Amino acid sequence: MARRDRARRLASRAVQIGFLLALFLLWYLATNVWGVNKLLLPNPISVWRQFVDVLRSGAFLPDLRVTASEFAAAFVLATTSGTIVGYFISRSRYFTRVFEPLLAGIFSIPIILFLPLYVLFFGLGPASKIALGTTISFFPIALATIAGFANVDRALVAAARSMGASNYQLFRYVLLPAALPVIMGGLRIGFTIALLSILGSETIASLAGLGHHIVELAEDMEMSRMFAYIVFVVAMVALLNFAVSYLEARGRRHQ
């Protein structure tokens, strides 16, 4: 049984890898054989050379530092404010009834449209990116925190109370472990969209950062190097996602 599962998993992995290889082959054929304009689509081999050069020279470091610190600041701010606000809203049924739909409504607006306002308020530097990233990722984190704490099985709370749990013990041993998986889901979404909005706003209006540099290269028509930077960002994000998934899997191993 387990063996058949593993065989099936291997088979789907093979198809996935095959799909990616086919894409690369198409890319190669398009640029080297079919003669697609190099300004529209650079050759994969020259992109690879540029990518190796970017890594070797360490040219990515200043921009990575900017983007990473913006992202870290935004994610920490959104996590702290989102979980705290979410927790306090979830404590009152009235607040939950009033604020949960409100937050969900605001979350459904494309907040990135307010980027010009953020730039006006916070300038072209990292501050506007941090503020925007924080705002955007605050909502899914706060909403997940409300959902997590508001939907704790009441039988478990009654059981803990009947055994004499104090308020702190109730939080530490019942409410928190019950809500944590749901909150983790919100953090995951907040993580992704904070990164997305920061990279995106860097490409629109900024002074530095990976998004900024990619647009700069496009304007200088250095397409191979631009693609190399895109590959670099994709690799970084994939690595981060992998790390988060790993942590998440460890966290819920017992459930």
Next chain:
Amino acid sequence: MSAGDVALSIKNVSHQFGETGEAQYVRALSDTSLDVARGELLCLIGPSGCGKSTLLNVIGGLLAPTNGTVEVSGRPLRGPIPRDIAFVFQEHALFPWNTVIENVRLGMLFQGVPQAERDKRAKRSLEAVGLADFANHYPGQLSGGMRQRAALARALSLETGILLMDEPFGALDEQTRMILGEDLSVLLSRTEKTIVFVTHSLGEAVFLADRVAVFSARPGTIKKIIRVDEPHPRKPGFVTSEKFTALRNELYALLHDEIRKAVLESAHGGTA
């Protein structure tokens, strides 16, 4: 019954949910009085919605009654008293993120039992319910019957004088119920606890109880109390005895009309 032998004294307890005129207004329990003797196993049985679970929550201090008082060993009750009263709930109420033994220890942690004592008592109570080999399993890995055993172990480890059980076997199949009932009778005859046990099952009530309190339809109150004179632990053969059948039939006759009334009311009234 002299005053010293009374573990629980329920005096003119009524309870209503919501206020008169509100949509969710329900008179769950009406003017109920009852004494439970120390070491006695009392079953509460009655139609759905008759307030037997409400009464259990009132006794446990989880619900403040609208009227009336409950006294535990002569002292009036205000809120849960975990040192004297332990609960076993209908839906086991085990924490799914903790193993069986962690669940058992946690109840004692809430009560401030010292660590070494927690470990000792947890092992002992898991052995008592036959779950020693499953101490490190998570509730999700156990069958329904084993989860209820774990919940029982947690309640036993608290070493309270009073145990309240709210349809603990309600979600289990007939055969598992039967075995758990037999084991429970053996286990409890050793511990000399005072037990109030809510059930829907006539057979379970007769098999386990020293006395069975039959509830009327809503608003519920005690219609009659039936005594079951049979020593604990009850033998499996008791189920097939004439005495058992006669008591079961008596209960059935008492309950039948009330259940009809309850079903009719919920069909018309809509408050299920």
